[in-house]
Amino acid sequence: MKKTYTVMNPTGIHARPALKIVEAATRHLSDSYLVKDGSLFFAKSLVNMISIGAKFGDEIEVIAEGEDSEAAVEAIGAVLTARH
Amino acid sequence: MQLKGIPASAGVAWGRALQIQASELQHDTHRITPLLVPAELSRFDAAVGQAGEALASIQHSLLVEGRIEEAEIIEVQLFLLKDRELVGKARDKIVQMQYTSQAALEEAMTEVLDTIRQLDHATFKERAMDIEDVIHRIIRVLRGEKGVLEGIVGTEGLVLICDHLSPSEAVLLNPRTIVGVAVVYGSATSHFAIIARSIGIPAVVGIGMGLHDILDGQPVLLNGTSGTVIVDPSEGLLEEYGRTETEFACEQAVCPMPMQAMGGDRPLLMSNISSLSEAITAQSCGADGIGLFRTEFLFMGRDSFPEEEEQFETYRAIVSSFGPGSPIIIRTMDVGGDKPLALLMLEDEDNPFLGNRGMRISLMRQDLLRTQLRAALRASAYGNIKLLFPMIATMGEWKQATAIVEEVKTELSRSGTAFNHHIETGIMIEVPSAAIMADRLAQEADFFSIGTNDLIQYTMAASRNSPSLRELHDPLQPAVLRLIHRVIRAAHDRNKKVSICGEMAGETAAVPLLLGMGLDAFSVSNEALSSVSRQLSLQSERWDKEYLRQSALEVMDLDHASDVRRYVEHRFPELFMQPFKR
Numbered sequence: 001m002k003k004t005y006t007v008m009n010p011t012g013i014h015a016r017p018a019l020k021i022v023e024a025a026t027r028h029l030s031d032s033y034l035v036k037d038g039s040l041f042f043a044k045s046l047v048n049m050i051s052i053g054a055k056f057g058d059e060i061e062v063i064a065e066g067e068d069s070e071a072a073v074e075a076i077g078a079v080l081t082a083r084h
Numbered sequence: 085m086q087l088k089g090i091p092a093s094a095g096v097a098w099g100r101a102l103q104i105q106a107s108e109l110q111h112d113t114h115r116i117t118p119l120l121v122p123a124e125l126s127r128f129d130a131a132v133g134q135a136g137e138a139l140a141s142i143q144h145s146l147l148v149e150g151r152i153e154e155a156e157i158i159e160v161q162l163f164l165l166k167d168r169e170l171v172g173k174a175r176d177k178i179v180q181m182q183y184t185s186q187a188a189l190e191e192a193m194t195e196v197l198d199t200i201r202q203l204d205h206a207t208f209k210e211r212a213m214d215i216e217d218v219i220h221r222i223i224r225v226l227r228g229e230k231g232v233l234e235g236i237v238g239t240e241g242l243v244l245i246c247d248h249l250s251p252s253e254a255v256l257l258n259p260r261t262i263v264g265v266a267v268v269y270g271s272a273t274s275h276f277a278i279i280a281r282s283i284g285i286p287a288v289v290g291i292g293m294g295l296h297d298i299l300d301g302q303p304v305l306l307n308g309t310s311g312t313v314i315v316d317p318s319e320g321l322l323e324e325y326g327r328t329e330t331e332f333a334c335e336q337a338v339c340p341m342p343m344q345a346m347g348g349d350r351p352l353l354m355s356n357i358s359s360l361s362e363a364i365t366a367q368s369c370g371a372d373g374i375g376l377f378r379t380e381f382l383f384m385g386r387d388s389f390p391e392e393e394e395q396f397e398t399y400r401a402i403v404s405s406f407g408p409g410s411p412i413i414i415r416t417m418d419v420g421g422d423k424p425l426a427l428l429m430l431e432d433e434d435n436p437f438l439g440n441r442g443m444r445i446s447l448m449r450q451d452l453l454r455t456q457l458r459a460a461l462r463a464s465a466y467g468n469i470k471l472l473f474p475m476i477a478t479m480g481e482w483k484q485a486t487a488i489v490e491e492v493k494t495e496l497s498r499s500g501t502a503f504n505h506h507i508e509t510g511i512m513i514e515v516p517s518a519a520i521m522a523d524r525l526a527q528e529a530d531f532f533s534i535g536t537n538d539l540i541q542y543t544m545a546a547s548r549n550s551p552s553l554r555e556l557h558d559p560l561q562p563a564v565l566r567l568i569h570r571v572i573r574a575a576h577d578r579n580k581k582v583s584i585c586g587e588m589a590g591e592t593a594a595v596p597l598l599l600g601m602g603l604d605a606f607s608v609s610n611e612a613l614s615s616v617s618r619q620l621s622l623q624s625e626r627w628d629k630e631y632l633r634q635s636a637l638e639v640m641d642l643d644h645a646s647d648v649r650r651y652v653e654h655r656f657p658e659l660f661m662q663p664f665k666r
Binding site for chain 1: 156159160163164167168169170196199200203214215387388389426427429451452
C-alpha cells in the first residue's frame, strides 16, 4: 500500500508534527515508511521524522505493509496534509 | 575586569560566580568483553528508564505551572528516548560491537546527527539540540553525574557561567538559586535567551572565552540590560547599581519621568517592545508610545504561524494599553540574520546578515505578510497604529510593500471591516543603500525609523556580535554620524519625522548629537526609559537648541570616533559627571 501526499503545513514537518506522525504510525501494527527524494524514513522513529526536514509543498510517498496498512497510510497522510 | 556581551534578558544581578561545564562530557570509546554484555545491557536499560522518569517529572511540573510550550520541548525528548533509531541503535551496538553504554550512545548520536546535517543544514542546530540533550542525560545517569544544575541545590545568589545551556537545562533554572547567567556563546534570540526572559533571570550571552578567566566564588555584577559583566566590582559601583536596581524595580511599577514636565516642543520618548506585557510596562513608565514593536517574537518558539485573529488580538491589546493618540509602530516580521526562524525552513546561507531577512522574506512569503497586515490594519481602528517595514534596501521593495498594503486595505473595505484609512507607513533605515536614497524615499514614506544596530554594522562592515570589532561598531564613528545626519535632513526637507530605535538612542555621548541633528523621537528599551528621559530633560534644560545644533554640525568635521567622544565630553562635561548608567 502506498500513496503520495503534499505537505500542506506552511511550517513544514517540524518537531511537533514529526511527533504526530510517530503517534499516528505507532497506533497501527503495520510498519510504515516515508520516502522523500529517494530516501526512506521509518515513520515510527521520531529521529527519522525529525531528520526528514520536509517543507511546505514537498511531495512525500507513504508506504506501509501489513493488515492495517491502509489505515496507517491514511493516518499519516492526514498529518502531512494538515494545515497546522 | 569588565566583559561585554549581548544583552539577552534584562535586569541587574549581583552574586558569586559559578563556572559549570554544560553538557560537556568526556568521550568514552571503551569496549567490553562479550561476557559482560548482558550486565551492560541491564545497566543501559536502567539508565534509559531513569532518564525517562526524570524527564516525565520535569514535564509534569512544567504542565502544572502552565508552561505548555516548554513542556512540549520535553515531550519531544521523551519520545526520542524510546526511539529505535537512536537509543535502540545504541543498544544494538553494545551487543554487536561490545561497546560500553556510553560509547554506544555517543556513536549512535553522532551517526544520527551526521545524517540530519547532510539532509538539511539550515535547521540542523535546532534539530540537533534535543537529540544531544537527551543522549547527554542518559550518559550522565550512567556516569552517576548529576545534571549541572541539579548539583547546585541549596545555594543562593549564584551567577552561572557556562559555554551554553540546553533547553531542558534552561527550563530548570531557579531564580532564587541562580540570579544571573553569563554565556560564552549564543545570541539574544537563542532558545536559552527566550527561556531566561520568560523566567525573568538577567542574562548576557555571546561574551566569549574571556568568561573562563572568572574564578568560582568571585563577586560578579551582571547587567542583562546593557550586556556587561563586571568581576570584583568596586563598592562605589555596587552602590550605583543599587540605585539602578531600585530604578529598574520602579520602572516595573509606575515611574513618572522628568520628561513629562518638559512640555511642548520636545522629542518623543518611546519604547521598543516584543510583547504585550512590555507594552503595559512601557505605558506605566510614561513612554509616549511604542517606537518599535518587534512582531517577530509572536512567530518564534512555536510550531505554527500565528493566525490573523491571534495577531489582531495582540495588536489591539497593545494599542489599547495606551491612550488613543499615542503612536504604536508595528514593525512587520523581521527574521533572518541573527534571528533565524525554524518555522520558515529557510536555506542555510554563508552570510545570513547579507542574506534573506526582514522585508525580503515577507515579500517572498506574502501569505504571512498579508495576514500580518490584515491584523495590524484591523487593530488600527482602535488607535494610532503605524506600519514599519524592516530591511528596505530599494525603492522597488518599498513600492511592492505599499502596493500590498493597498490591496489588503481594499479587501478590508470591501468586507466592510473598520480600519484607519490614513494609516501611516514608514521605512526602517538600516541598510546603507536606503540611507543613501533617503531623499527619494522621504517623498514616498510617511516617516523614517533608523535602526542603528544594523545600519552601523552594515556601514562599518563590522558585526556587532564580534567583540574584537567593537571599535568599528561604534555609533560615534564619523561615517555613521554623517549618514544619520543626512537621513534626518532628507526627511525634514519633506516634513517627515525621524526616530531612532537602536541602542544608539540610549548612548550618553550620542544623545546630545542626535538632539542637535533635530531627531524627532527616541525609542529605547523599557529599562533605559528613565535614564534617557533624565538625559533628555537635563540637556534641554542646560543647553539651548542652537548650542546643540552647532555641536552636531562641528562633529561632522571630525575624522575619528575617539575625537567625537572627546569633543562631546568637552562640550557637555555635565553629562559625564552625572551618575548615568551608561
